[in-house]
Amino acid sequence: MALKSRSIVLEGPKRMVLKEFPLPKIGPDEFLLKVEMVGICGGDPIEYEGRNKKTRFPLILGHEVVGRIAEIGHKAAEYYGVKVGDRVTVEPYIICGKCYYCLNGLYQFCQNSRVYGVNVSCDTPPHLWGAYSEYLYGAPGARVHLIKPEIPAEAACMSAVLGNGVRWVRRLGGVRFGEAVVILGPGAQGLASVIAAKEAGAHPIIVVGKTRNPRKWELAREYGADYNIDITVQDPIAAVSNITNKGMAEVVIETTGAAHMMELALELARPAGRVIMVGTCGFEQNPLTTDLIVFKELRVIGGLGQSWDTETAVSIINSRKYAVEKMVTHVYPLNQAEEALKFYMNNTGEAIRVAIKP
Structure with a gap:
């Protein structure tokens, strides 16, 4: 095994450099992960541009990760049920296990928050707190899940993304068999929500948005969407009304964060429906017609991350029911991480998800 890890360090906004860090000595309740692939999360550009107030520079980005256990302490091996050589995905959140939120199953709000690739500086030993790196440090409180050997890395590194979809659709949306679900936005998070809605037995599943990339519409259909509505060529309110025989949707998942789509979510929900808002807009204040919430008695719920949903x-990824790997459209080597990130941020509609392979 190597004695050092090459890692891409974000020294400050828009300043990335390649550095090496010594591999840490692993204690009884820790592990070391040899990174196989890491996805570029939709939040990574926010850290890259310095717009996340929680970011602590210098930082190693990356938390949508799959890899193999390179070293593990005896307590961690027993706790996780894994051994050296096992292939695993690691969740973004590190649980303190002591605060109110961790003890109540909401560890994405941990009061002692540590999130891989987001808010732990690589100045903090043992340095390897992000997956834009050859190795990732497995801290006590990390959550680990076994990945079957035959699963493509591109699918495995999407476990947190699909975990989001499961949380929004099943846990927060409470989708029941036969309920109409509308998903606003055909990006990776919207496609993950399609899979989760299909697994929940929703019908019809309707994806609404606009895209220059027809591959997104194709994947939505492949994953279980019954209808795709392009708002540049169709009136989405009339289309959903027609599909549902004027009933509209029991559940609407809004993944874009665009003001007009948030407003549209309220329009597409039926009376007493549930609207799950997960798209973000950088804390801009956007107007909403709150009378729609009042007169329809809508339940509007925010969705952040995943807890107990990954x-x-x-299990869905390991089942191979869905070709989740098709969401990852571009893969770059570690030394081109900044190029990969810029491509993801500025692409002309070619990419769905971009990943880095150390």
Whole structure:
């Protein structure tokens, strides 16, 4: 095994450099992961541009990760049920296990928050707190899930993304068999929500948005969408009304963060429906017609991250029912991480998800 890890360090906004860090000595309740692939999360550009107030520079980005256990302590091996050589995905959140939120199953709000690739500086030993790196440090409180050997890395590194979809659709949306679900936005998070809605037995599943990439529409259909509505060529309110025989949707998942799509979510929900808002807009204040919430008695729920939902997502990925790997359209080597990130941020509609392979 190597004695050092090559890692891409974000020294400050828009300043990335390649550095080496010594591999840490692994204690009884820790592990070391040899990174196989890491996805570029939709939040990574926010850290890259310095727009996340929680970011602590210098930082190694990356938390949508799959790899193999390179070293593990005896307590961690017993706790996780894994051994050296096993292939695993690691969740973004590191649980303190002591605060109110961790003890109540909401560890994405941990009061002692540590999130891989987001808010732990690589100045903090043992340095390897992000997956834009050859190795990732497995801290006590990390959550680990076994990935079958035959699963493509591109699918395995999407476990957190699919975990989000499971949380929004099943846990927060409470989708029941036969309920109409509308998903706003055909990006990776929208496609993950399609899979989760299909697994929940939703019908019809309707994806609404606009895209220059027809591959997104194709994948939505492949994953279980019954209808795709392009708002540049169709009136989405009339289309959903027609599909549902004027009933509209029991559940609407809004993944874009665009003001007009948030407003549209309220329009597409039926009376007493549930609207799950997960798209972000950089804390801009966007107007909403709140009378729609009042007069329709809508339940509007925010969705952040995943807690206890990644395990379900991994079981879906391991089942091979869906070609989740098709969401990853471009893969770059580690030394081109900044180029990969810029491509993801500025692409002309070619990419769905971009990944880095150390």
